[in-house]
Amino acid sequence: MNIIGSGGSPVTPDVWNEREMRDALARRDVSEIYRQLRRHGVSQRQIAASTGQSQSEVSEILKGRQVMAYDVLARIADGLGIPRGYMGLAYDGATAMRVAKATNAPDAEEDESVKRRKFLSHAAAVTMGAAVFGTETSSWLPANAQTPAPARIGMTDVQQIHAATKALRDLDYRYGGGTCRDAVVAQLSWAQQLLESSAAEPVRKQLFVALADMHSLAGWTSFDVGLLDPARGHFGKALEFAKQAEDDGLVASVLYRMGRVYLHYEEPNEALKLFQLGQIAAQDSGSALTVAVLCANEAWAYGMLNKPDQVQKMVGRTKDEFARARADEAPDWVRFFTENDLHGMIGSAHDALSVFDPKKHASIAVAETIKCNEAYGSDMARTHVFGLSLQATNHIRAGDLQEGVKVGRRALEHGERVKSQRVADRLKPLELEAGKHRMNSDVRDLFEAVRRFRRV
Incomplete structure (x- = not known):
């Protein structure tokens, strides 16, 4: 021994x-x-x-x-x-500081439910107009980077941040957060130092927008690789910068993304509160597409809470807002929400309801996800895996085992190309449903394949 x-x-x-x-x-x-x-x-x-x-x-x-x-x-x-x-x-600026605190003060460890309440309180204060700079630093906020900054910046410097964020976001969509998260954090460490530079007021306001968007991407990619606390930290900072820039649409986007984090961890009540806060900002932004995104995610949360009437209401509103949206006028951070995503979100809401009533909702979830899965390309590889796994799960729930196996294998094949912890997590329902039919040799093989994928 x-x-x-x-x-x-x-x-x-x-x-x-x-x-x-x-x-x-x-x-x-x-x-x-x-x-x-x-x-x-x-x-x-x-x-x-x-x-x-x-x-x-x-x-x-x-x-x-x-x-x-x-x-x-x-x-x-x-x-x-x-x-x-x-x-x-691995360390980044935020986790290094928090680990040091934990080492020096073990009693400082907080329960996850406490962290959720603190973030919701912070989000509500920022969204409703509370002062955000110069206040007491919250435990989730990342530490400032130390890279030197230029003495003065112009709009070109800000545009470079936007360009870097867009390029990194494209990598995230295509290959998962594991391919770019470290690059986002490194880029952010430099970009934040521009706050110390002198700039004209319009430039400074756009800098807040750029930093909010990059922090939001850092939060999203952190979440995608399973780093919940750093994700919450970046989203908290993104909210502050977005509010300082007076950009309601970006505030709504950040709240939507943090709400999705809580949906992923099966906390629909917490997610719903953030989506509803985001709805306030989305309405103020005047962007119908942003409103549609928040409505669609509220529908998903209500599905997880087994409230079909509320799901139907929010799906209807999502369709109405999407129909009047002008994608060419929407900001970059919500342009991902195309007709494919509309069908995918409706499918997700019915997938959540099918856990409680598969006979009524599994077939609807299949029909909606087929529509989006037929159109996804390589630029949305991770979302495609999510859609395929959801479709396969509901084929099995609806009793179509052969099609469930066929689509499930496609999900695994595509999933191998994406570096995302969420892919493994989102395959769990497929593993559970396949596990109920292991007397069928094809389904049993799928079950074993999904289990191996998720363990690795």
Whole structure:
């Protein structure tokens, strides 16, 4: 048994290279990591002492409690002597500051529900017009970068930020946040230093817009690779800059994206509050397309809450707003919402309802997602995977196992090309539905393939 390791770790370094342990580390499955350590003779007390947790916390994790907060994962890795790369962990300005705080003050760790409430409070204050600069720094806000800034900037400098954001956003749509997230954070570290430069007032206002949009992209790509706390930090800053720029459409966009984060983590009530806040800003912006985006996501949230009447109402309003929208007049951050996405969002709402009533809603979800999946190209690869997995799931729910298997295999094939933690997460319903029909050999093969994909 390897009980005492080197460098303060309770095990020797070779333990981290065992196959089962490496698999658990790659999945960030802390429960399995701790179980593997127990098999090596490491006690709960030793784990607790190394990670700064209480023995009761370690016991809960061993029983299956998930650990998702980046700061906690980083503290566990450092305390146990796990190479950070094995868990896909890396510092950026925000996480470095927060990990340092966690190391010095273990009691500062906050429950996820507390963080959600704090962000909602912050979002409400910013959206409704509270002062945003010079106030007390919240725990989720990223630290300022240290790159030197030019003495004076003009509109060309701001346009360069917009161009960089657009190029990086295109990479995110095509290949996933894993291909560009670090580049976005690095670019943002430089761009924020322009706040220290002198500039004419119109230039400074556009700089706020550019920084808000880049922070929003940093939040989105962080979310896409599974970094929830950095995502929340960037979205918080994006809100502040958007409000300072008096850009209601961008405020609405940021709130929509943070709401999507909470939908992904199955917190529809929290998501709905952010979508409703975003709706206020969207109405003030005068952009019908922005309003349509918020309505569509409210429909999805209501679907997860099993409220079909509200879903129908919001879908109807989404269609009305989309019909009168002028895409050529819409800002860049909402132009992604085309007719394909309209069908995809309606399909998502019915997919959520089909969890409760598959006979009524699964076939509708299939019909809507077929419309969008037939039109997606390589420029929207990740969204295409989402649509295919949703379509396959509802084929199986509707009893069409053969088509579900066919479409599910296409989803996996496309998913291999996208670097996104969300792809694996969004395949979970397909795995669950396929798992109900393992007596069918083709469905069983799909189930095993999806399970392998998600584990890797």
